[in-house]
Amino acid sequence: MRSLLSLLSFLVLGPSLLAAPPNVLFIASDDMRPQLGCYGDATVKSPNLDALARRGMLFQRSYVQQALCSPSRISMLSGRYPATTGIFEIGRTLRTTMPDITTLPQHFKNNGYHTRSLGKIYHVGIDDEASWTVPAWHSQKPRTSAATQESVRKFYADAKARGVEVPQRGKGSRTGAIPAFEAVDCADEDLLDGDTAVNAITQLKEHAKNPAQPFFLAVGFANPHVPWISPKKYWDQYDRSKFTLATNEFLPKNAPDFAATSGQDFRGYANVPEGDLPEPFKRECLHGYYAAISYVDAQVGRILAALEETGLAKNTIVVFWSDHGYYMGEHTWWGAKHNNYEGATRNCLIVATPDMKHAGARTDALAQSVDLAPTLTELCGLPASSGFQGRSLKPVLDDPATQVNDAAFSWYPKAGWLGTAMRTDKWRFVEWTKTGEAPVHELYNMEQDPENNLNVAGKAENAQTIETLSKRLREKFPVQEFKDPGPGVKKKGKGKKKQP
Incomplete structure (x- = not known):
């Protein structure tokens, strides 16, 4: 159908007026909070993403729909809220709940685009065949050093010899043989993310041979998800004594106990001490995280350089997106997300088109990950x-002062409760619902308390605000009961295992 429309357009308009459809290069990073130079961080080294922001538009208030890898990615790639997909956990594929859905990349494929996934786009092992023209590709290179890989092999061999079953998480799990951070003396492409960049460059060179075929190329990097492991040269860019530690190392005050929690993936790694972390160790964690960001930044730079060298940049839309925010010491949480607060739900978003009207602009417009599907379409x-x-x-790309959303929404289930968050210009409002229980609320004044340190929902003067926000929230999203998918759901994703 698209080919026929193109032919008709050519016959009617002539070759001079027939523009080739734009390509899309979609780049995703795992667990990268807005901690880049272009977002105002003076410590991080992110020259390539900063350069992308200078030729595109940076969204300062972009939010994911759930602060957990798989549900966030499924929501973005489907263009649907988690309230619609019904997926709030890692394990099930999108078509478990929506078998006949047309996803964002599938919509492009159905309209004549070659669509391909490299690296972590959907969650590893939880992909969607119908989205891609060819099967998704994942690097088989490791994320860790050879010495750590040997430790993992010995770990499994020992467990097998003792007849011990290895749990998925915790100190006795596979991660117990892997350090939370490591500087590896190797080339970029010796590790997984560097190899992903090499493959992406190869794909761009292949696309350049057939410029008439539009493409949607999605490239996903595993960093800076814990373990924070990258080539040593990125560690060497930093002096950890100059890092600034979080100043709010306490839980959100007056928040419900079940809500003021966060998963801490890195606690199960080999070199993480129990209990409170000593300051030198905190600085090492930050060192690893910064280095991992710089490692991703360098890979993005290589890919964007190839885009220019092949001539594809003049007709390619570039999107850089991270799947959620992250905590590195704030509220006592390290290597964490898993909640409805600002630090978990705010993500990186940069959009650059070949014909940017406002290159280098920064917008305060509220943006959501579900907005990317209609935007790219x-x-x-x-x-x-x-x-x-x-x-x-x-409309925001055309005018950075424009607003298309009056709120951004996020979800998270906890202890049988389902929390729905609404981020407005002034407030972060969360309503927690559970069958048989009265709703529980959180309210944070984003003008006075941008880090969500104090829940003011219990103050009498905010009663009317809560009533107004609750009504507004439920007019858009009626109360939804959280349905636990049951035990073993994390084991249902099929596919190649993630490399250590």
Whole structure:
């Protein structure tokens, strides 16, 4: 159908007026909070992403729909809220709950695009075949040093010899043989993310041979997800004595006990001490995280350089997106997300088009990950999809002062409760619901308390605000009961195992 429309357009308009459809290069990073130079961080070394922001638009208030890898990615790639997908955990594929859905990349594929996934786009082992023209590709290179790989092999051999079953998480798990951070004396491509960049460059060179074929190329990096492991040269860029530690090392005050928690993936790693972390160790963690960001930044730079060298940049939309925020000491949480607070739900988002009207602009417009599906659809001139639930950000790209959203929404289940968060200009409001229980609320004044240190929902003067926000929230999203998918759900994803 697209080919026929292109032919008709050519016959009617002539070759001079027939523009080739834009390509899309979508780059994702795991667990990267907005801690880049272009977001105002003076310590991190991120020259390539900073350069992308200078030729694109940086969204300062972008939010994911759940602060957990798989649900966040499924929401973004489907263009649907978790309230619609029904997926709030890692394990199930999208088509478990929505078998007939058309995803964002699938919509492009159905309209003549070659779509391909390299690295972590959907969660590893929880992919979606229908989204891609060819099967998703994952590097088989390790994330760790040879010495650590040997430790993992010995760990499994010892467990097998003792007849011990290795748990998925905790100190006795596989991660117990892997350090939380490591500087590896190796080339970029010796580790997983560098190898992913090499493959992405190869794909771009292949696409350059057939510029008439539009593509949607998604490239996903595993860093800076714990373990924070990268080539030594990125560690050498930093002096950890100059790092600034979090100043709010306490839980959100007056918050419900079940809500003021966060998963701490890195606690199960080999070199992490029990209890409170000593300051030198905190600085090592930050060192590893900064180095991992710089490692990803360098890979992005290599890919963008290839885009220019192949001539594809002049007709390619570039999106850089991270799947959620992250905590590195704030609220006592390290290597963590897993909640509805600002630090967990705010992510990186940079969009650069070949014809940017406001290159280098920074916008305060509220943006959501579900907005990317309608945005890219409109930018590429594809027919709209009625299933996409977000709003196109094209008006913001045309005018950074424009607002298309009056709020951004996020979800998280905890202890049988389902929390729905609404981020407005002034407030972060969370309503927790559970069958048989009265709703529980959190309210944070984002103008006075941007780090969500004090829940003011219990103050009498905020009663009317809570009533107004609750009504507004539930007019858009009626109360939804959280349904636990049951034990063993994390084991249901099929695919190649993640490399250590």
